[in-house]
Amino acid sequence: SSLRVVYAFAREMHPKTSDVFIEYGTAGFRTKANLLEHVVYRMGLLAVIRSRVKNGRTIGIMITASHNLEPDNGVKLVDPDGEMLEQSWEEIATRLANVSDNDLESTTEQVIKQVNADMSLKASVFIGMDTRYTSPRLAAAAANGVIALKGTPKEFGIVTTPMLHFCVKCRNDNTYGTPTEEGYYEKIVGAFKKIRQKLTVCGDYNTTLYIDGANGVGGKKLNIIKKTLDGELDLQLFNIGGNGGKLNLNCGADFVKVSQKAPVGIEHVPFQRVASLDGDGDRLVYYYIDDKNNMNLLDGDRIATLLASYIAELLRACEASEDLQIGLVQTAYANGASTKYIAEDLKVPVSCVKTGVKHLHHAALSYDIGVYFEANGHGTVVYSDKAKKIIARVAQEGEPEQRKAAQLLQNFIDMTNETVGDAISDLFLVETVLCARGHGIKQWMSSYTDLPCRQLKVTVQDRNAISTTDAERQCTAPEGLQTRIDELVRSYINGRAFVRPSGTEDVVRVYAEADTQLSADKLAAEVAQAVY
Numbered sequence: 001s002s003l004r005v006v007y008a009f010a011r012e013m014h015p016k017t018s019d020v021f022i023e024y025g026t027a028g029f030r031t032k033a034n035l036l037e038h039v040v041y042r043m044g045l046l047a048v049i050r051s052r053v054k055n056g057r058t059i060g061i062m063i064t065a066s067h068n069l070e071p072d073n074g075v076k077l078v079d080p081d082g083e084m085l086e087q088s089w090e091e092i093a094t095r096l097a098n099v100s101d102n103d104l105e106s107t108t109e110q111v112i113k114q115v116n117a118d119m120s121l122k123a124s125v126f127i128g129m130d131t132r133y134t135s136p137r138l139a140a141a142a143a144n145g146v147i148a149l150k151g152t153p154k155e156f157g158i159v160t161t162p163m164l165h166f167c168v169k170c171r172n173d174n175t176y177g178t179p180t181e182e183g184y185y186e187k188i189v190g191a192f193k194k195i196r197q198k199l200t201v202c203g204d205y206n207t208t209l210y211i212d213g214a215n216g217v218g219g220k221k222l223n224i225i226k227k228t229l230d231g232e233l234d235l236q237l238f239n240i241g242g243n244g245g246k247l248n249l250n251c252g253a254d255f256v257k258v259s260q261k262a263p264v265g266i267e268h269v270p271f272q273r274v275a276s277l278d279g280d281g282d283r284l285v286y287y288y289i290d291d292k293n294n295m296n297l298l299d300g301d302r303i304a305t306l307l308a309s310y311i312a313e314l315l316r317a318c319e320a321s322e323d324l325q326i327g328l329v330q331t332a333y334a335n336g337a338s339t340k341y342i343a344e345d346l347k348v349p350v351s352c353v354k355t356g357v358k359h360l361h362h363a364a365l366s367y368d369i370g371v372y373f374e375a376n377g378h379g380t381v382v383y384s385d386k387a388k389k390i391i392a393r394v395a396q397e398g399e400p401e402q403r404k405a406a407q408l409l410q411n412f413i414d415m416t417n418e419t420v421g422d423a424i425s426d427l428f429l430v431e432t433v434l435c436a437r438g439h440g441i442k443q444w445m446s447s448y449t450d451l452p453c454r455q456l457k458v459t460v461q462d463r464n465a466i467s468t469t470d471a472e473r474q475c476t477a478p479e480g481l482q483t484r485i486d487e488l489v490r491s492y493i494n495g496r497a498f499v500r501p502s503g504t505e506d507v508v509r510v511y512a513e514a515d516t517q518l519s520a521d522k523l524a525a526e527v528a529q530a531v532y
Ligand code: 16G
Pocket: 026, 027, 066, 355, 356, 357, 358, 374, 376, 378, 501, 502, 503, 504, 505, 509
């Protein structure tokens, strides 16, 4: 059959060159770029099958290893509504990635039967990639996989991960926007401009914002956006590639969050707010250096609380807060001080789920308006149809003051990339809230005080020997480890610690917080010892 030719082609063009087992993890497949070509080709095949199971709706393939260093790369699939691949398909993806070239044909047939795909349907696949030099080759392999099963690939070239999610969503639901990079700017940046016309720059807010682009795609796209902003925001871009800056190396959101250090490549001015993006533009943290040269970090928890408190404020102004339940979703990494602030000061319900965007996103959908953020800066806001309807009604029919608030909220919703966490969209949301309140970075920082914390990673023989429960806050195996952690934690004021196997690296992660940095460091080190 013609499919025979396809599999023979795969064997020659994108052969499996490694026997190392690879798994579809928290964020798809991720490893050294030179081990990925056959995997990506096969994800092209799988995306076509998935598209047909979804009646020909478009599926996305993103080539990126996010905040990892340049030699790594990765691939993940995006579902029709712009969400992460349905969890039950992760095992299928893993199976298809690991079979030998000889078994690829029979395994693909098996998968087609198992998921009951009608292979006579049309199939559409959007492919995007980050700035890694290995990405074009991998994107081409993905396209070959799509073509092999007679699907239609559309390559977007270099885009942020959230841009690809956005385009997939728009292609399948044209009420959401236009499925192009320009369509993304039109909707998200357009909404920001509309909102800025309604606000006046006042108080301690100033329009200068420094950007740490991690030498990745996000900074490059902000450089395009910058030219279209007239005075609403004065972006000073650093680490946008060039000048010998290496992707994610000592810069970017992950570096800033984990090391709690300022990135290289930036001219620091005391109290100047800096927005730090990760390599594929789906994470955002802020920081500033103060007059004592101390680093002050405003992480995902801080962004979540800022957005949630502002949305709650607008809902009250719309007199819609009775009808609409807003909630916040975090993970075990959320700083204890933020959780306390949300519950006690904002009085917003807060829940904790396992690490990984899909878990947060899913939990956020259970609220009328769900705000979710990982401490590392990945997050967004999702609005239910009910919320959108009520807000639209108030915007039309409310009293003048209510109407104004509801219209602001509508722009706020348009500015949000609801499909996934998005550094660019989140940046505009944050800047909007600060501007609306006339707040500078110090006022934002003053809402609560973070507990000092420390993250470590430990290399062990088998990280999967560690099992966790209660949203990763407790471990159930190996025996005795949790008891030991409890003992260690008990001797610290405001102590809290947990361990979990990483979903993206062959390590165990340790998190600790306590009343002082010294204590947090010490507790983390002791817990790391206990893991060995
Ligand atoms: C991935 C996840 C991120 C999570 C991180 C944890 C997505 C799109 N990304 O980057 O949400 O925080 O993994 O990594 O889900 P770890 O398991 O290695 O700690």
